[in-house]
Amino acid sequence: MGLGDFVWEEWVNASQRGLLLMTRSISVLSVLCLALLTLPFAAVANAQAANADMNARLAAASDLIDAMGGRQSVIDQINRVIPAQMQALQAQFPDLTVETRRLIEKSMRDEMTLGVNQLLTQMANAWARRFTVTDLRQIAAFHRSPSGQRLRAQQEDLQREIAEIGRNWGADIGRRIQQRLQEHLSKPPALVS
Numbered sequence: 001m002g003l004g005d006f007v008w009e010e011w012v013n014a015s016q017r018g019l020l021l022m023t024r025s026i027s028v029l030s031v032l033c034l035a036l037l038t039l040p041f042a043a044v045a046n047a048q049a050a051n052a053d054m055n056a057r058l059a060a061a062s063d064l065i066d067a068m069g070g071r072q073s074v075i076d077q078i079n080r081v082i083p084a085q086m087q088a089l090q091a092q093f094p095d096l097t098v099e100t101r102r103l104i105e106k107s108m109r110d111e112m113t114l115g116v117n118q119l120l121t122q123m124a125n126a127w128a129r130r131f132t133v134t135d136l137r138q139i140a141a142f143h144r145s146p147s148g149q150r151l152r153a154q155q156e157d158l159q160r161e162i163a164e165i166g167r168n169w170g171a172d173i174g175r176r177i178q179q180r181l182q183e184h185l186s187k188p189p190a191l192v193s
Helices: 003-067 071-094 098-114 116-130 133-144 146-186
Strands: none
Touching: 003 116, 003 133, 071 098, 071 116, 098 116, 098 133, 133 146
């Protein structure tokens, strides 16, 4: 084999390697292009799946709020708040006429009642962002159980009692801190030499 044949053979081998490399590169580029072309469809599919999951969570969260008596609880709160606000308003404006008072109270009641659905939707969103559909269903099931119903029946009294316990605890801590400070401040200053 002469030098020319050797060069020719190397050139052919290099050409074949180059062709093979080029073929592989074209295959990789084809796969890459295909992946890039399908990426928007995958993103849409993922967004649709996420949207479907959030819709399921919202439905489960709305059911949970129903199981917890959310709507009635909000309406009961409105019925407690409005008279208190009207008393405060009457105290602030003693010359308020009966007709103006009725108009204000009706407006408050109408606006708050109209806003109940919006409030419940916002509450459902808060639950849905934090819990899975399974979690929400299990929590709702608890609230519908005898134990959950007892909890709901005792919730206000329990919250009031716990708040009182917390106030008493804080007052006790405050007294002890005050006592320590008084003891510290009543001590004669240390002698310095």
